[in-house]
Amino acid sequence: MPSTALPSVQADNEWSQLRAVIVGRxxxxxxxxxxxxMIKATMPEQYHEKFQPKSRFPQDVLHKADAELDQLVNVLAQEGIKVYRPNNVDWYEVGGYTGSMPRDGLVAVGNTIIEAPFSWRSRRCEVDLAYGNILAELAKEGPLTIVRAPKILDADTIYNGIENHEKEKEPVWAINNSRPAFDAADFMRFGKVLIGQYSNVTNHKGVEYLRACVPDGYTVEMLEVDDPHAMHIDATILPLKRGLLVYNPLRTSETALRRHSVLQDWDLRAYPFVPKMRDDPPLFMTSEWLCMNVLSISESKVIVEEKDVEFAEWVKQFGIQPIPLPLQHVNSIGGSFHCATVDLVRHDVSV
Ligand code: DAV
Structure with missing residues (x-):
């Protein structure tokens, strides 16, 4: 490996000029x-019965979702951004979930890429099967640190004692603390500081484990969030550019955000509208706050779902150009532009 090789992974915020990214399938x-x-704790009530073993999403939703992701890839490529795509995986065959939500399983922190120790059994093999080849390619392209997650091969303990717990009693989450667990999408990067939330998929040991995985000089702070259904922070807070963050006022507050010194001077904006729930195609797995789940590709351009016109109009006052693209069928299976991508290289990293 020549010592002059450029890093294939170098990103520690959510807004600097994007150079390389993974887009899901x-x-x-x-x-x-x-x-x-777990389904009760995290998924919309009207769809609970669909979360069974070997239960496929509707084929037409998946076809349209892949067309949307392909269109996103084209737009990113036109912007000069290098795009990596996951393997094709038969999730039905392996009893898994998806390759369309890479944000949950991988996070770049500086020149390190960290694999999430998922709490969900259905996601145990997700990174290996969908993104293993990308990790190998990144390792070939440049110097980086890859932190793979410890794997549970047989019986897990993460749900022990939880399944029948009564709501009033501790613990309040759907997992216990018997091993480290987190989803990468429970964390946001603000340079040397990551801000995260405890949730139904992220426990205390998981946060300690992440603290041990981030490179020297990086710290992980936990935001006070009021959301018993919490799973992923990217429809609760989202930095749109340096110094500007939008938050969901039903789940957190300016007071809670200001406790983090990295946000002291930021413009913190409660999203001023009430987003509308969509049922065609259905939001099987998320809340209507998914409209906040955008992808900043630079400090002045943000990709938004084309039906979220209110959000697109709202960001213009901050000097941000919204790029509207369709992603409703991807929304249907679990997330929007932030969830469906992992930024690998952004232009500036904090020093
Ligand atoms: O709050 O509805 C959005 C993010 C899903 N990965 C929510 C979750």
Missing amino acids: AANSCFPSEPPH
């Missing part, structure tokens, strides 16, 4: 099968 995605108490 929807084909063969299935409703994830997890214990009923």
